[in-house]
Amino acid sequence: MISAGDFKNGLTIELEGNVFQIVDFQHVKPGKGAAFVRTKMKNIKNGGVVEKTFRPTEKFPPAHIERTDMQYLYTDGDLYYFMDVETFDQIALNEDMIGDSLKFVRENDMVKMISHNGDIFAVEPPMFAELEVTECEPGEKGNTATGATKPCTVETGAVVYVPLFVNLGDKLKIDTRTGEYLSRV
Structure with a gap:
């Protein structure tokens, strides 16, 4: 106690x-x-x-929160499938439990399942993700007195605001907690 x-x-x-x-x-x-x-x-x-x-x-009474490493496998409809890499047990979670926590997670990436008494209540992605740009408009030169940004879509489908020098095919390092661009890789 x-x-x-x-x-x-x-x-x-x-x-x-x-x-x-x-x-x-x-x-x-x-x-x-x-x-x-x-x-x-x-x-x-x-x-x-x-x-x-x-x-x-x-x-x-103290509450014991467990964090378990699991691999994100794939999505089927509104179910997301994960596998424990040690026991190879698979679990499926619905879209309501996931929210947008997998916005920067690719298939086969590792995530943490957060549970209390065996009930999973959250999925925690890695703190940083390295993703490739799949859609991006070319940057316009000119009015750039301040840090100008443009929207780009990464390989998971998420939109990230990046500096004008980022191009299609670049690999980006993204903070998954805030969704902010950190650097090119």
Whole structure:
């Protein structure tokens, strides 16, 4: 059991049948009255953020979040298939669970399955992806006093805004969390 007085950023706890991750916390000791802990917590399963206050002596069970490496195999309709590379077990997840987390992931790339008590609730792509540009308009010279960008489509079908010097066939390094262009490879 974890007491509210021992909260740290990134800690996961079970509360009211849900799993929450501590985003921010603050120990408050007012001049009058008892001390308390003010927290901002993110619901891991649905992404909602709530603010709650607790007495420092309140205790909560820790939530164990598992991250498993799996290989993204293919898509069939609205099902996405993944394989555990050690046991060769395959699982299928529907489009609602995936969201746009596979926007920069090619077939046969490795991803992390995030689960709690065996229930997968998120797919985490690698932090960076190296993808080839498949569609791109030529850059127009001229009005480039600031960092001008143009939209380009990469091999997974995602659109990334890149500098004007990027051309068709270039390999790009992309931050998968923000979808931003980082560099050419």
